[in-house]
Structure formats: C-alpha cells, structure tokens
Amino acid sequence: MTEKEKEQVAIFRFGVIFPLLESQNLRWGDKKRLLQQLSEREWEIPFSERTHISRATLLNWVQRYRLNGERIEALFPSDRSDCGRQRSISDETLAALLQLRKELPRHTIKKLVEEAYRRKIITGVDHIKLPTVYRLFKLHHRQTLQKQEDMRKFEVELSNDLWQADCLHGPKVSYQNKLVKSYLFAIIDDKSRLIVGSGFYLAETAQSFIDCLSDALRCRGVPRVLYVDNGSSFRNHRLRIGCAALQISLRYATAYRPAGKGKIERFNRTVRMQFLPDISEGLSLEELNKRWQKYLGDRYHISRHSSTGQSPLQRYLDDSHLLRGAPEKLPDYFRNQEERTVSNDRTVRLENRQYQVPIGFAGRKVILRYETPDRVEMFYDKISYGFLAEVPLRANSHVGRHEPQTARIPTVSGSLFNGGE
Structure with missing residues (x-):
C-alpha cells in the first residue's frame, strides 16, 4: 500500500472515530450506545471488501490516536501479514455468482455452487466453502435493501458545530479583456446561518474552495464538521488531509440528495433572489467581491432570520466564547x-x-x-x-566530483501534517 493510500485509510478511520473522540465527557452508557451504533453501521471502507467495523477495532483506533499525541499518523494501517496470498473469493467470482443467483433464484446455495462449477465460474483450484458464499449473499442483500430516509429538520447545538459549503454559478466578469464566468463559494454556519466564508472566483476548483475555507478558518475559527457535496472541488486530497490534520470531520452529502445540505441550498436561493438580479455582467472580480461583502455586512448578516428569530451575526456571536481558533501557518495544512x-x-x-x-x-x-x-x-x-x-x-557545474559516500541521515523533528517547522 502506497503512502497516499495509507493516508486515505487514516483519514477514513479518523472520520469514523470522530464522534468517539469528542464524547469524552459522556457517561459510559452513552458511549456504549454510540459504539453500538458505529459498529452496526455499514461503511465503505477504502481498499477493503468489509462493510462493518467491530467495537474492538474502534476502541483500538481511539487508543492509538490518543496515545500518539492525537496525530493522524497513528491511524496509518500497518502492512498486511497476508500480503500476496489469494483471497477465497475474488471480486470477479463474486460478481458472477451474484449474477447466477439472479438467473436461478430458486436454487439452494449448494445447487448454485454446483452450477457455478459446471459453468466454470468456480474452477477446481478454488477452495470455496458454502458458508462463505452464504455470508456474502446475505451481506449483499442487506446492502441493497431500500432504507427509509429520515427527512426531519435538524439544527446543531452550537455555532461552528457544523458548516455547510457549496458552489453557485455567478455572473460573467471582465478578466483580461474578456467576459469570464465567475463562481461563488460560500460556507454557512448551521446554527446561526452566518456566512463564515465566501467569495467569487474565476474557477470552480479545489484551490478556490481551499482559499475560501482558509479565510473562514482564520476569521471564524475551526468547525467540528464540514459538510460538502460530491463535486470535484470538494473531492480533493488536499482538503481531506487538511481537515483531518485540523480535526475537522469532513462529510459528503448523498449523491443527488441536496436536502441533506438544505441550509446552504436555501441561502443559494436567497442569493439568486436578492443579490444577483442587481448585478450586471462586465464588472471586475474585485468589484464583484466588494459588492458581495457589502451585501453580507449591510443586509444579510444583520437581518432577522425567519427560522431563528435572530440576525445571523448576533446568533453566532452568542457562542463566540466557545469557538476554537485556527492554528498558525494554516496554509501548511492544505x-x-x-x-x-x-x-x-x-x-x-x-x-x-x-x-x-x-x-x-x-x-x-x-x-x-x-x-x-x-x-x-x-x-x-x-x-x-x-x-x-x-x-x-x-x-x-563548478563542484568537484568525488566517489559516493554513505552519509548518515540527520534527525530533524517535525510532523508530516504540521509543516515540520
């Protein structure tokens, strides 16, 4: 497994145990219920066919993370002890068996396996046991069951508990004597509805969003959870590793279900109704952003919100004494x-x-x-x-060439995730 793949696994593990890390003050009964929920949930585990994580594994990850100074490197996977050995059922064989199951739904597992041997889906060199096939079928069936979604409205307890982010297509601006499309990145605080970070950019890229997020972190502190959609601007290694290093739980909305980030979607509608109609094409990007910040400061942030009964700014400032500030050298995290x-x-x-x-x-x-x-x-x-x-x-070109010598690598303190300075 490469270093990048190990990082991806570590980031996933951090996201899984994040609720346990922030529940230090909970009673054991509440922690036990939280452990139960996490162990019963189905996960998309990177580079693994498993979909469940045992309680013992969860506790092991938490212990490793805390004993190593709460550094994400502690969650890196160790090299597999069975590396190089063939699994009992490959992905291709499993897919073929599932297809055969659809064709012959009335067959027992035993008859189905016998038919698979006859069709050479399973060869004589494979060593497949009936209970293994049964468990895989059962797991696949559970994964494909339709589950009723909980669509109730929710609101977090404190400001900076949850930020939602999105990108909105903006008006065309004048750039290098051409009209170029602009893009508005905005991050809203779930409780207060304050826009903690935003700005118009010339490209809908990860760099644009990281720039927007960095400004938000510097000005408004660090959130517990950052909730984004599945666009390429947010599916980025720099964003994932930066959030993990800052102990931010990065979560992605379910594809094609915008209701999960309803507050930022509602804000986008407000922008379309209140701000964009008064903006003509051809402004410079600087002028557009100047007007945008004026709209936020003079109108949106100080107006009474219909859902909360307070202005976003006042509601956010009520929790200002509880907020976690951003660290120095913030760019090193992204x-x-x-x-x-x-x-x-x-x-x-x-x-x-x-x-x-x-x-x-x-x-x-x-x-x-x-x-x-x-x-x-x-x-x-x-x-x-x-x-x-x-x-x-x-x-x-002026340095003399000598026979190569083996030099001892010096020891320099520093972390892969804190910049090493």
Missing part, C-alpha cells in the same frame, strides 16, 4: 503531496522543476509537500528535512 525517488545526483523533479536534496538520500523515496512549486518541503519517514531549493545548475 498542501499537495507527492512521493519521489531521489536520483543519484541528489535531485528530485516536481512539476517540471528540479530540486536539490540534502546529502544521504540518494535512492530513497521521499515525500514532497507543497502549496506551490516555490515552497516545497521534504519528508522522510514522516520527519521534515526542510524546504528544498531549485537546483543551481550553474553552481553545480
């Missing part, structure tokens, strides 16, 4: 990450640029984390070794 092997001349290449690596790393795989190619930090074994400079080709 950086790209790439794995590279250091060449014999102690260089690595990234986005068509070549960087010099400290002595002792030739032939080793290192992790590069960066916000832009002008600021690239190198990690080895989850320890930071500082920021790399581009290769000074002219200066290197």
